[in-house]
Amino acid sequence: MKIALIGYGKMGKMIEEIAISRGHEIVSIIDIDNTADFDSDAFRSAEVAIEFTSPTAAYGNYLKAFEQGVKVVSGSTGWMTEHKADVERLCNEEGHTLFWASNFSLGVAIFSAVNKKLAEIMNRFPQYAVSMQETHHIHKLDAPSGTAITLAEQVVDGLDRKNGWQLGITYNANGTKTGSTECPDDKVRIDAVRRGEVPGIHTINYDSKEDLISITHSAHNRRGFALGAVLAAEFTAEHEGLLSTDDLFDF
Ligand SMILES: NC(=O)C1=CN([C@@H]2O[C@H](COP(=O)(O)OP(=O)(O)OC[C@H]3O[C@@H](n4cnc5c(N)ncnc54)[C@H](OP(=O)(O)O)[C@@H]3O)[C@@H](O)[C@H]2O)C=CC1
Numbered sequence: 001m002k003i004a005l006i007g008y009g010k011m012g013k014m015i016e017e018i019a020i021s022r023g024h025e026i027v028s029i030i031d032i033d034n035t036a037d038f039d040s041d042a043f044r045s046a047e048v049a050i051e052f053t054s055p056t057a058a059y060g061n062y063l064k065a066f067e068q069g070v071k072v073v074s075g076s077t078g079w080m081t082e083h084k085a086d087v088e089r090l091c092n093e094e095g096h097t098l099f100w101a102s103n104f105s106l107g108v109a110i111f112s113a114v115n116k117k118l119a120e121i122m123n124r125f126p127q128y129a130v131s132m133q134e135t136h137h138i139h140k141l142d143a144p145s146g147t148a149i150t151l152a153e154q155v156v157d158g159l160d161r162k163n164g165w166q167l168g169i170t171y172n173a174n175g176t177k178t179g180s181t182e183c184p185d186d187k188v189r190i191d192a193v194r195r196g197e198v199p200g201i202h203t204i205n206y207d208s209k210e211d212l213i214s215i216t217h218s219a220h221n222r223r224g225f226a227l228g229a230v231l232a233a234e235f236t237a238e239h240e241g242l243l244s245t246d247d248l249f250d251f
């Protein structure tokens, strides 16, 4: 399959390696210094463009790819609050195709299934207070992580006593602590830690006076994300509309 890459950083390079190893051809690579290449025959020849850039660049890149009639798979995080409604309209009403996931790894898909089930169980046990923590490398631009937001939304959907999430304490790259542990009872608190080169750790805690139940997903490297993005591209070539990992990993 012909694939274009938008964003040639840590993820773009790993996706290139995995896509080639699975027999795909990279027909166009667009990074920050050659964005004019969206308007090229090479880019237009792609069946799917895989986009991993930044919170501020992602939405504009979707529009540029759609303008060229190219489907998009994207893992960029941090743009949803501002542009979710527009993306839903573009895909559900205007015929464009975007496969977006805050986390493409199989491990997080499995972890999400456990998270949803645990949240439902906890409706019967109000003595357990839920909170979350995510830890990522110091280069990460957004907090909380996209994965943490998705996991928190799953908790909110399943657990009747919560109706939203709130960013709690943030430990930034030089160890400075900002934010607060103060959090309304009806919100899930998410703490965010920025440390070294950590690829991504997400923990959900249910704490009571007697014990603590914790579930953690810890990525050892970025290969799981990159493989998931290539699998999503293979799926997207055959499907239309707004797609997600729920469509890909059928739990
Ligand atoms: N969903 C998932 O499974 C995962 C999601 N992510 C998310 O993916 C995104 C990228 O992550 P990562 O690869 O680690 O980040 P990097 O910073 O390593 O790479 C991003 C690349 O995009 C380039 N870029 C920035 N703006 C544009 C633009 N307008 N057009 C084209 N290219 C641009 C950057 O160039 P320059 O460096 O010159 O600015 C850089 O080369 C982040 O939002 C991250 O949160 C990451 C891992 C997994």
Ligand SMILES: O=C(O)C1=N[C@H](C(=O)O)C[C@H](O)C1
Residues within 6 Å of the ligand: 077, 102, 103, 136, 140, 144, 145, 146, 147, 148, 199, 200, 201
């Ligand atoms: O920026 C990253 O690195 C990651 N971003 C995604 C997120 O915000 O959840 C996925 C993964 O955790 C790595």
